[in-house]
Amino acid sequence: MDFLQPESWAEALAVRAAYPEALPVAGGTDVMVELNFARRRPPALLDLGRVAELADWGGEDGLLRLGAGVPYRRIVTELAGRVPGLAMAARTVGSPQIRNRGTVGGNLGSASPAGDALPPLLATGALVELASVRGVRRVPVAGFCTGPKRSVLAPDELIAAVLLPAERGPEQFAKIGTRNAMVIAVCSFALALRPADRTVGTGIGSAAPTPVRAVAAEELLAAELPWASRAELPDPLVRRFGELVAAAASPIDDVRGTAAYRRHALGVLAGRAVRRAWTEHRREGGAG
Amino acid sequence: MAGWGPGVPGPEDVVSSGPWDGVWRVGGGVGGPGNPLWAVRLDPDAGHPAPRPPVVEAGADGSAPGSQGIGTSPVRPDGALKVRGEFAFSSDLWADDMLWGATLRSPHPSATIRSVDVTAALAVPGVYAVLTSADVPGDRYYGLEVADQPVLAVDEVCYRGEPVAVVAADHPETARRAAARIVVDYAVREPVTDPEVALAAGRLVRHVPIRKGDPAAAAEVVVVGEYRVGMQDQAFLGPESGLAVPAEDGGVELYVATQWLHADQRQVAAALGLPAELVRLSLAGVGGAFGAREDLSMQVHACLLALRTGRPVKMVYGREESFVGHVHRHPAVLRYEHGATRDGELVYVRARILLDGGAYTSTTPAVVANAASLGVGPYRVPNVTVDAYGVHTNNPPCGAMRGFGAVQACFGYESQMDRLAEAVGLDPVELRVRNALAEGGTMPTGQVVRGPAPVARLLELVRDRPAPPPVGAELWQLPGGMANTTAPEQVVRGVGYAVGIKNVCFSEGFDDYATARVRLELIGGEPTALVHTAAAEVGQGLVTVQAQIARTELGVERVVVATADTAVGSAGSSSASRQTYMTGGAVRAACRAVRAALITRLAGGRAGATDDGGGRVDEGGPELAGGALRDAAGRVLGTLVDLLAAGPVEETVRWRHRPTRSLDPVTGQGDAHVQYAFAAHRATVDVDPELGLVRVVEIATAQDVGRAINPQAVVGQIQGGTAQGLGLALMEELQVVDGVIRNPSFTDYLIPTVLDVPPMAVDVLELADPDAPYGLRGVGEPPTISATPAIVAAIRAATGVPLARVPVRPEHLTGTG
Structure with a gap:
């Protein structure tokens, strides 16, 4: 197996174009497991670990530009105030060692429906920036994953960054696992409230072939939340929201959990998320 | 034991010299795992049978005369190496000119082999040997109790993962790729995977009946229950591995991680057709065992390849392979009927225990005997009818694992004791204390318990421990942990108790x-x-x-x-x-x-x-x-x-040790066991009932160890055993569907992490067994046995859900199974 190790982004794109069969690897927390279990035997690895351009974040045109190689640990320690939902999700990834290595770019590259970073990216309407020697394009996260471990990434493309909208509002993320740490999600749920434009974003993990939004649930909240009055949440609204989130999932029975449990738990997580987010919104507005 | 005598002050670890109550204590909700707070009392009573305060560390310079004898805790030679990652495990063995072995395994739980064609594998450059059962020079079958397991499959395969052929090559990847090119023509058969079906079909390995007293005894209060235990794995971290080196004299040297060198030697020599003295084994660094290294894995295969090629051969299983490369804990179905007086005094216990032994015998006969003879627990029961069965199926073979038949039974009888307590309106500890076995008591086998049997006291010790702190506010203190699922107001708390019994040493007349x-x-x-x-x-x-x-x-x-x-x-x-x-x-x-x-x-x-x-x-x-x-x-x-x-x-x-006797095959009577060991647990759990998530808040353990030869190791065994019992209660299960393990990885076979294992309060009793060296009592297994039912009892207490199966999954608590 060849090991390709470009030193710059331009070189990485050139190598990618020259060796489209090479498997890109960032932190290696997914790829190395696949190799160890002999599930993949790529002819070459394309190591992105030396590409400095991937390892940083910054503001750009009102967006937060998060380099694909920023590890989860830095998202937790440096970005919890700017992207709270993503930081909550980052905190649930693996162990400290995994969080030191694993990246959002890798999570997207794996395109697993259980990727912990993907629901908050969906909920916040993030864009994925893909690059190749042919140029750069940005696709919504919602359109990035096309199936389990499949995405729109072209054979000559690399994931450069994700771009998160800068508008602010309460965000939540929670995930179910059958132990209290180091666990792949049985299911997960992310919520973003955007009081400024009275919109709501959601993301569901591990309960469909790809991470999915609960569009009907988003529309319900956007229409019926008492945005202006910041009044207490009506219980029927919370209940209905939970039902619509559960209905948006298409879970299966597998070794990690049953479909019935996943639907049930998503409904519970959704209800809890909206209560927590609304409490935060009310607190910021001086109510409650 | 120079340096320590009754009342003789020792090193600084002694923090109190109040009246000795025969117990030394560790933790108590203050220290967590790895950070025990030691609190020790000295014995002012010279007449007490061998109580000693523990010494966590020997004298600071480690050289004070007598400072490192029994009753102390010297620094272990492998400790720092393991912590630094420098310890050489069996998977680290190396010889300059060695080859690598790989194993081709059956993809089917049950099939007839029509033919095996190794031509394509032998043609791979770098391959030195490809062997099948036809190349086994000696006995083609091996086993710990019954030689019924083929070294390499002979004409059929009986479980998925059964070794069919082995390859030696100059690179492990080459060996694996060559193995994949072996062509096996299978005629697939319908596997038998339901132990009830197997029993009905006569695939019995052993039936152990126990008959004591009146089989028709009647009682005022009767509780009946059926319980299930899933297939637990030992989950050691060091995969099966070793290095076989051919010797000048025609023999072979085998360096291997195992639990019993001479049992390996006997079986390897028989398979190789060599006298035992030509098969010389040395222990390599063992990365955990827990029973899973009692049966052979790669031992014969590596020796066969080494003798065939004349080169050292190393074999290391991958993680997925390891899950089919060793035996597991027997899954069990246990039906119990307990009869008692209105005052909660046990009148009778009737039980039927069915253990799935999987494809080959391994140690199933002894596991069945344990489940039967220990099947009513550490209680006085005048009338007992127990029937324990072990059967062959086409599931993965099951054999030894820490607790060995006693674990399964304990989940059954302790679940029953809680239900009985409820039925008669007694506190669960009080009911147990009323029925507790004591020194001089009689087991259902008729064996009189010699030496201390402080069952009631162990229960009282854990009951009287201070309660752990109230529900925490931090995420890591809550069910779901850092995954942000649960707020304190969504939590209910429960407390549960259990006590267990285990035999120590080999039983039933074995020349041990x-x-x-x-x-x-x-x-x-x-x-x-x-x-x-x-x-x-x-x-x-x-x-x-x-x-x-x-x-x-x-x-x-x-x-x-x-x-x-x-x-x-x-x-x-x-x-x-x-x-x-x-x-x-x-x-x-x-x-x-x-x-x-x-x-x-x-x-x-x-x-x-x-x-x-x-x-x-x-x-x-x-x-x-x-x-x-x-x-x-x-x-x-x-x-x-x-x-x-x-x-x-x-x-x-x-x-x-003193001799034991076999169990009567009809009545199950006989002095079959050498020594009994007891531990009790109190578990405190916080449950998010809406999501079915559990966090164990604290586990208190009390165990009689007779004499703590190495107090730190004793506490380590109690903590580790308890954690393994927690794993079975909440998460550890090999999910086998149609004979196929669905989760053969540590991604999906979950074992407790540091956020799942709570602070452990440990009370150690040292009541000497007059028959044992220094009065000691085996310590490794008892803490595993009762931890599981105590945790499940606590979850039942918190939620009211009548849980009857372990591991408990969120589905069971939310009705979404």
């Missing part, structure tokens, strides 16, 4: 012995002991214990423990909580034989020894202490430097 060779000589002018046994250090700390015993018995500080190998006689298996008892007993006996030889030497060759080699205390005779042979008053009769000037003294002793 251990061998130790002890050599005392001057090295650089200093008396030095060399202890040589074949006992497997599997991480439990046995090397340290052997050295401690030698120091105590010989009165020397310098002790070298040789690598375990087959150059000395068998020590038996590192299982059944037996090694400190058995190999410890053998080392003690060998040391006393050395002492006897020194007494003879002192007397100028006259026979003056009074030791019988059986390990009995030679009261009043000369003792070895402080580098000299001394009389009862401590006066020096001769220094070791003088006595050893004439040359070394070496003695080898084969040591046995």
Whole structure:
């Protein structure tokens, strides 16, 4: 197996174009497991670990530009105030060692429906920036994953960054696992409230072939939340929201959990998320 | 034991000298795992049977005379290496010219093999040998109790993952790729995967009935329940691995991680068609065992390949392969009927226990006997009818795992005791105490319990522990942990209790012995002991214990423990909580034989020894202490430097525990067990009932260890065993569907993390067993047994859900299974 190790982004794109069969690897927390279990035997690895351009974040045109190689640990320690939902999700990834290595770019590259970073990216309407020697394009996260471990990434493309909208509002993320740490999600749920434009974003993990939004649930909240009055949440609204989130999932029975449990738990997580987010919104507005 | 006597103050670890109540305590909601708070009391009562305060660390310089004998906790030689990642495990073995072995395994749970074609595999460049059952020169079947498991599949495969062929190549990847090119023509059969179907079809391995008292006894209060235990894996971290090196004399040297070198030697030699002396085994670094290394895995395969190629051959299983490469804990279905008076006094217990042994026999017969003979728990029951069955299916083979049949039974009988408590309106601890077995009590087998059996006291100890802190506010303190699922107001708390019983050492008339060779000589002018046994250090700390015993018995500080190998006689298996008892007993006996030889030497060759080699205390005779042979008053009769000037003294002793008897095949009566060990747990859990998530807040354990030879190791065993019981309660299950393991990885076979294992409060009782060396009681298994039912009882108490299966999954608590 060849090991390709470009030193710059331009070189990485050139190598990618020259060796489209090479498997890109960032932190290696997914790829190395696949190799160890002999599930993949790529002819070459394309190591992105030396590409400095991937390892940083910054503001750009009102967006937060998060380099694909920023590890989860830095998202937790440096970005919890700017992207709270993503930081909550980052905190649930693996162990400290995994969080030191694993990246959002890798999570997207794996395109697993259980990727912990993907629901908050969906909920916040993030864009994925893909690059190749042919140029750069940005696709919504919602359109990035096309199936389990499949995405729109072209054979000559690399994931450069994700771009998160800068508008602010309460965000939540929670995930179910059958132990209290180091666990792949049985299911997960992310919520973003955007009081400024009275919109709501959601993301569901591990309960469909790809991470999915609960569009009907988003529309319900956007229409019926008492945005202006910041009044207490009506219980029927919370209940209905939970039902619509559960209905948006298409879970299966597998070794990690049953479909019935996943639907049930998503409904519970959704209800809890909206209560927590609304409490935060009310607190910021001086109510409650 | 120089340095410690009743009432003699020791190092700084002693923090209190209040009245001794026979218990020493660790933790208590303050210290967490790895950070125990030691609180110790001294014994003011010289008449107490061998209570000693624990010494966590020996004197600061580690060299104070007598500081590292029994009852102390010297630094273990492998500790720092393991923590730093520098310890050499069996998977790290290396020989310059070695080949790598790989195994082709059956993809089917059940199939007839029509043909095997290895041509394509042999054609792969770098491949040196491809072997099938036709290449096995000796016995083609092996097994611990019954030789029914093929070295390589013979005409059929009976479980998914069964070895069919092995390959040696110059690179592990080449070996694996070549194995994949072997063409096996299978005629797939319908597998038998339901143990009830297997039983009905006559695929019985063993039936053990127990009959005591009146089989038709009636009672005022009756509770009936059916319980299930899933297939737990030992989940050791070091995969099956070893290195076989062909020898000049036509034999083979095998370096391997195992639990019983001589059982491996016997089976490997038989398969190779070689005399045992040509198959020489040495213990390599063992990365955990827990029963999973009792059966052979790669041993014969590596030796076959080494002898065929004339090159050293290394084999290391991958993680997924490891999950089919060793036996698991038997899944069980347990039906219980308990009858009691209105006051909660047990009148009868009737039980039917069905254990799925999987494809081959392994240790199923002994597991069935344990489940049957320990099947009502540590209780006085006048009328008992138990039938335990082990059956063959096409599921993965099951065999030894920590707790060995007692774990499954305990989940059944303790679940029943909680239901009975509810039925008669008694507190669960009170009901148990009313029925608790005690010294002199009679087991359902008719065996009278010799020595202390403090069942009631253990329960009272955990009950009387202070309650842990209230529901926490931090995420890591809540169900779901850092995953942000649960707020404190969404939590309900529950407390549950359980007590268990385990036999120690091998039972049912087995000729159970251990061998130790002890050599005392001057090295650089200093008396030095060399202890040589074949006992497997599997991480439990046995090397340290052997050295401690030698120091105590010989009165020397310098002790070298040789690598375990087959150059000395068998020590038996590192299982059944037996090694400190058995190999410890053998080392003690060998040391006393050395002492006897020194007494003879002192007397100028006259026979003056009074030791019988059986390990009995030679009261009043000369003792070895402080580098000299001394009389009862401590006066020096001769220094070791003088006595050893004439040359070394070496003695080898084969040591046995008192004999046991078989169980009557019709009534199950018989003194089948050597020693009983007891532990009790109190579990406190926080549950998010809406999501079905659980966090164990604290586990309090009380265990009688007879005598803590190494207190830190005792506490380590209690913590580790309890964590393994927690795993079975909440998450650890190999999910087998149609004979296929669905989760053969540590991604999906979950074991508890540091956020799942709570602070553990430990009470250690030291009530000496008069039959055992130093009064000790095997310690490794009891904490695993009752932890599981205590945690489930706590979840039931919190939620009211009548849980009848482990592991408990969120589905069971939310009705979404």
